[in-house]
Amino acid sequence: MDPLEKEHDRKRVRIQRSCFVCRQKKTKCDQARPICSACKKRKNPNACQYGSASWDIQVSNGMRTGLGGLLEETNVPSNGRSTSINKFKPDRVFMDTTPASYASSRSKSDYANGLKQINNRIQLLESALRLKSDRDSLSSSSGTTLAETSPNEQRNGSAAFGIMPESEYEIVDFHRDSFPAPGMSYKGSLTWVSLLRKDKFLNSITLSIRNKKTILQECQHDTKACEFSKVLCSQVDAGSEKIPLRNPHDMPIVTLVSSYLKDRRLVWLLVDRFFDSELALVYPVLLREVFEEDVTNLIGGRNDPTATINFTRRQQCSTAGIVLLVMRFASLSLFNLDNPVFGPESQWTDDQKHMVTNPISKDVNTAVEKCIEETEKLKEVTLEAFQLTLLKRWYELISPEEADCVTAITPGKLGQLLHHAIQCSINRDPTKTPFATNSPNNFLRRLWLMVMQLDVYQLTVVGGHPLIDKNMYDTDLPHLDESSTPDEFSLDKSFCDYSKLSDLLYSLLNEALNLRKPLKLFELKRELRPLEEYIVGLPDVHQILARPCDTVAQRALNYRSMVQYMDCVSLLGILYYHIFLHYCSRMDVEQSAHYCCEILRVGSLLYPIVLFFDKKNTEFDLQRHFGCPAVIIPRFESCLHRLDQLFFSIIARVKVFKLCCTQIESQKIQIMDQILAIAEASTRHVLHVYKTISSTYYHAWVVSKAHSFIISRLLRTPSGAIANASPLDQHLLDSFKSIGDDDVFFRFTTSHLERIRQTLQAFQEIDLIGSLSNSPLDGTIGFEDNGRWLKQVMQDIASDGRNDYVFEDDRRFPAQTALNSGYASSIYEGSDITNGASVDADVEASAVLNEFFSGYDIEEYLLKQSAAEYGIHF
Structure with missing residues (x-):
C-alpha cells in the first residue's frame, strides 16, 4: 500500500x-x-x-x-x-x-489584548533590527573592532544581535537607584529634586556646594564678599535695638479679620476686580450673586454709610476667609511684577489708585488659617467651608511667598480637601444625590473637577500617588448648554476637554509609579505613546500667542491652554530623563545619546517662555495675553527651574569629562566648547528671568542666588582642555568619583556630540531673539540687588521665628516707595516700624541658612566673614 x-x-x-x-x-x-x-x-x-x-x-x-x-x-x-x-x-x-476553571470565560477583549501584545512585540523586534544595523554602520565607519571595546560595550553590542536588547526587559523603578544627598529628603519621583538624587553629575554639584573647605579656598580672595558684608550690615542695621512686634497668632480672630475688612470701599473694589477679571474664570469656585449677598451680610452694602462689620458667629468664618482670599487674589492681579497693570499713574482713576496704594499682603494668610481652624470645629462641613479650603489650595500654587512645586501641594493638604468634598457630597452628581441645593448643577460639577485637577497636578508635577479613585465619585462632566452665557459655555467645554487629559495621565502614571509592579522599559515606552500623541495635538507657545486676546474669556482660555501645554511637556521631559538615566546606568551609548537629544528637544518646546520677561520684546506680553500675570508666573518659574537643572547636567558632564580625560581629540573638544557656549548662554538667560521676578517671588530669589554661584564658579569651564584644576574643580571631580568613576557620556563619539549640539541650537535661536543673553552674569550671592526678602525674613525671625507679620517692605507689593507714602498698617497702629527691626549676627546667619539656602555652606562662610569684619564673632 x-x-x-x-x-x-x-x-x-x-x-x-x-x-x-x-x-x-x-x-x-x-x-x-x-x-x-x-x-x-x-x-x-x-x-x-x-x-x-x-x-x-x-x-x-x-x-x-x-x-x-x-x-x-x-x-x-x-x-x-x-x-x-x-x-x-x-x-x-x-x-x-x-486556569482551567476560566478557560471558557475568555472574552473578545482578552484576545484583543493578546493581539495588541503581539503587535507591540513585532514593533520592538523591528526597532532591535534597526538598532543592530545602526551599530553595524557605526562600527564599520569608525573602524573599531570588538577587541578594542570594553566588556560593557561588548555586552550591549551582542544584545543587538538578539531579538531585543536586554535593557528593554529591565525594570524602570522611579523610586530607587538614588545616590546619597545629605540633608535632602525624598520629595517625589517627578520633581527636580529627584534629578539631584538620581543623576550622578547633579548629585556631584550638590555635594560640592555643601563643602566648607573648598568654598573657603574659592572665596577667600574675593573682594565682592567685602562689598556684600557692607551692604548686608547697612540693610539690617545690626547695631540698633530690636523693636517689639505684635504677634498676629495671639490676636483674637474677630480683631484680626476686622482689621482687613474695616475699609469697606477697598473690600468691594477688590471683589469686583476678582469677578470682572480672568480670576473668576481661572478659579470658578464662587457664584457672584451668592457671594455678594454673603459679603453684604458680613460688612454691609456698598453705599451704606451706617453699616458695621457683623462678624459674631463661628458659621461666618467660612465667608470671612473666602473674602480675605478673594481680596488677596485681586490685589495680586493688580501688578505685573513691579509695575501696576493700569499704566502710568497719571491715567489712574480714584478707585484704581485706592486699590494700588492699599495692597493686601501675605499676612492675610494668618487670618485665613484661623478661619479654617474655626470652621473645622463645627459638627458639619458646609459648602462654604469646602469652597474656602478649595480656594486656599489653589492660592498656594501661585503664592509669592512659596511658589515651589515641591511644597505647594502635598497629599496631606489634598486629603483634608477631599474629606470636605465627600462630606458635602460634591463627589456625587447633583442629579443623583438626595441632598437638595440651590446651586446650579454645572457649578457643583466644576467644583469636583477642580479637586481632581489638584490631584492630577500633584501626580504629574510632584509624583505623588493619586488620592482619587474612579470608584469614589459618579459626578458627570458639565453638560454643554448652548443657551448659557458664552463665558460659562467656554468654561464647561474646557473642563470636558481636560477630562480626556486627566484620564490619560491617571492611566500612565498609575502604571509608571506602581510600587508593587514596576514597569519594564518597553512597557513604559508603550505607555508614553498616548501622551506623545496628545502633546502633538496641543497648540504650542507660538500658536497660543497667535490667538485673540481681546476679551476676558479669551485670555482665560489662553491661560488654561498654556498651563496644560507646560504640564504635559514638563511631564514628558522628566519621564524621558528617567529613561535616559536608565540607559546611562547600563552604558548603552546609542540609546543614551538618543534620549539626551530627546530631553533637549522637549525642553526647547518650553524655552520660549523666557521671552515673556524680556522688556524689549513686545510680542511676548504677559498682561496682554493672559490678563493676570500673577497667576501664570509661578508656573513659568517651575518649568524654568527644570530647564536650569538640564543645562547644569550638560555643563557638568562636559566639565567632568575634561577633568578626567587629558588627551581629547581636537574635533571633539571643539564641539564640546560649542555645547558649553550654548548651554551657558541659556542658563544666563534663565537666571536673568529669576532675577527679574525675585523682587516678588521668594523661591525665585533663593534659586537665583544659589544658581548664580553654581554657574559662575563651580561649573565655570574654560575653552579647550583644562590644564590646572582649581580646588573647587578638584572637589567636583572627587565628588563624582565617590559615586562612580565612569559614565556613558565619556563614550560618546563625535557624531553623538554633534547631534547634541544641533539639538541645542533651538535654545540658541531663542537666545538670539532675547536681549539678556549677552549681559554679564553676576557671580556674587550677596543681597545688594534686592533687600526686600532679606530684611523681611530677618525681621520675621527676630520675632520668634515666624513668617506671618506685617512689615513695611511686605506692604509694598511690589516695592514701590512712591505708592506707599503715608500708608499705615491696619493691624499694628502706633508701632514705629519705619526703620525696620534689627537682629543680631547669629540671627542673621540662621535666617539665611535656614530660610534661604537650606544648609548651603556658601552663605555660612560669607556671613561669618562679613560679621568678623565688623567685630562680631559667633
Missing part, C-alpha cells in the same frame, strides 16, 4: 473536552461548566473538573506529547520495544497559562 494512503487511513486525534469523571466512567458529557449535568446527578458533583484543551502530536521517535496545556508524563510503546517514560518541558511561548 502506498505510504500516503496509509497515512490517510490514520484516525484523527480529537481534543478531549469532557470532564475527567465522565471520561473515566465513559459516559456522555454535555460539557457544561462549572459542573456538567451528569455529575450533578452523582453523589459528589464537586468532583467534576475540566483540564486544559490539549492535543497530541507525533514526534520522530514515536512518542507523543501535548503542547496545548500542562504536559503530562505519557507511556507510549515504541514499535514493540520496551515502554519508556519521556518528559517534555513546556514551551512558555505556546503554553496556555489560563
Whole structure:
C-alpha cells in the first residue's frame, strides 16, 4: 500500500473536552461548566473538573506529547520495544497559562489584548533590527573592532544581535537607584529634586556646594564678599535695638479679620476686580450673586454709610476667609511684577489708585488659617467651608511667598480637601444625590473637577500617588448648554476637554509609579505613546500667542491652554530623563545619546517662555495675553527651574569629562566648547528671568542666588582642555568619583556630540531673539540687588521665628516707595516700624541658612566673614 494512503487511513486525534469523571466512567458529557449535568446527578458533583484543551502530536521517535496545556508524563510503546517514560518541558511561548476553571470565560477583549501584545512585540523586534544595523554602520565607519571595546560595550553590542536588547526587559523603578544627598529628603519621583538624587553629575554639584573647605579656598580672595558684608550690615542695621512686634497668632480672630475688612470701599473694589477679571474664570469656585449677598451680610452694602462689620458667629468664618482670599487674589492681579497693570499713574482713576496704594499682603494668610481652624470645629462641613479650603489650595500654587512645586501641594493638604468634598457630597452628581441645593448643577460639577485637577497636578508635577479613585465619585462632566452665557459655555467645554487629559495621565502614571509592579522599559515606552500623541495635538507657545486676546474669556482660555501645554511637556521631559538615566546606568551609548537629544528637544518646546520677561520684546506680553500675570508666573518659574537643572547636567558632564580625560581629540573638544557656549548662554538667560521676578517671588530669589554661584564658579569651564584644576574643580571631580568613576557620556563619539549640539541650537535661536543673553552674569550671592526678602525674613525671625507679620517692605507689593507714602498698617497702629527691626549676627546667619539656602555652606562662610569684619564673632 502506498505510504500516503496509509497515512490517510490514520484516525484523527480529537481534543478531549469532557470532564475527567465522565471520561473515566465513559459516559456522555454535555460539557457544561462549572459542573456538567451528569455529575450533578452523582453523589459528589464537586468532583467534576475540566483540564486544559490539549492535543497530541507525533514526534520522530514515536512518542507523543501535548503542547496545548500542562504536559503530562505519557507511556507510549515504541514499535514493540520496551515502554519508556519521556518528559517534555513546556514551551512558555505556546503554553496556555489560563486556569482551567476560566478557560471558557475568555472574552473578545482578552484576545484583543493578546493581539495588541503581539503587535507591540513585532514593533520592538523591528526597532532591535534597526538598532543592530545602526551599530553595524557605526562600527564599520569608525573602524573599531570588538577587541578594542570594553566588556560593557561588548555586552550591549551582542544584545543587538538578539531579538531585543536586554535593557528593554529591565525594570524602570522611579523610586530607587538614588545616590546619597545629605540633608535632602525624598520629595517625589517627578520633581527636580529627584534629578539631584538620581543623576550622578547633579548629585556631584550638590555635594560640592555643601563643602566648607573648598568654598573657603574659592572665596577667600574675593573682594565682592567685602562689598556684600557692607551692604548686608547697612540693610539690617545690626547695631540698633530690636523693636517689639505684635504677634498676629495671639490676636483674637474677630480683631484680626476686622482689621482687613474695616475699609469697606477697598473690600468691594477688590471683589469686583476678582469677578470682572480672568480670576473668576481661572478659579470658578464662587457664584457672584451668592457671594455678594454673603459679603453684604458680613460688612454691609456698598453705599451704606451706617453699616458695621457683623462678624459674631463661628458659621461666618467660612465667608470671612473666602473674602480675605478673594481680596488677596485681586490685589495680586493688580501688578505685573513691579509695575501696576493700569499704566502710568497719571491715567489712574480714584478707585484704581485706592486699590494700588492699599495692597493686601501675605499676612492675610494668618487670618485665613484661623478661619479654617474655626470652621473645622463645627459638627458639619458646609459648602462654604469646602469652597474656602478649595480656594486656599489653589492660592498656594501661585503664592509669592512659596511658589515651589515641591511644597505647594502635598497629599496631606489634598486629603483634608477631599474629606470636605465627600462630606458635602460634591463627589456625587447633583442629579443623583438626595441632598437638595440651590446651586446650579454645572457649578457643583466644576467644583469636583477642580479637586481632581489638584490631584492630577500633584501626580504629574510632584509624583505623588493619586488620592482619587474612579470608584469614589459618579459626578458627570458639565453638560454643554448652548443657551448659557458664552463665558460659562467656554468654561464647561474646557473642563470636558481636560477630562480626556486627566484620564490619560491617571492611566500612565498609575502604571509608571506602581510600587508593587514596576514597569519594564518597553512597557513604559508603550505607555508614553498616548501622551506623545496628545502633546502633538496641543497648540504650542507660538500658536497660543497667535490667538485673540481681546476679551476676558479669551485670555482665560489662553491661560488654561498654556498651563496644560507646560504640564504635559514638563511631564514628558522628566519621564524621558528617567529613561535616559536608565540607559546611562547600563552604558548603552546609542540609546543614551538618543534620549539626551530627546530631553533637549522637549525642553526647547518650553524655552520660549523666557521671552515673556524680556522688556524689549513686545510680542511676548504677559498682561496682554493672559490678563493676570500673577497667576501664570509661578508656573513659568517651575518649568524654568527644570530647564536650569538640564543645562547644569550638560555643563557638568562636559566639565567632568575634561577633568578626567587629558588627551581629547581636537574635533571633539571643539564641539564640546560649542555645547558649553550654548548651554551657558541659556542658563544666563534663565537666571536673568529669576532675577527679574525675585523682587516678588521668594523661591525665585533663593534659586537665583544659589544658581548664580553654581554657574559662575563651580561649573565655570574654560575653552579647550583644562590644564590646572582649581580646588573647587578638584572637589567636583572627587565628588563624582565617590559615586562612580565612569559614565556613558565619556563614550560618546563625535557624531553623538554633534547631534547634541544641533539639538541645542533651538535654545540658541531663542537666545538670539532675547536681549539678556549677552549681559554679564553676576557671580556674587550677596543681597545688594534686592533687600526686600532679606530684611523681611530677618525681621520675621527676630520675632520668634515666624513668617506671618506685617512689615513695611511686605506692604509694598511690589516695592514701590512712591505708592506707599503715608500708608499705615491696619493691624499694628502706633508701632514705629519705619526703620525696620534689627537682629543680631547669629540671627542673621540662621535666617539665611535656614530660610534661604537650606544648609548651603556658601552663605555660612560669607556671613561669618562679613560679621568678623565688623567685630562680631559667633
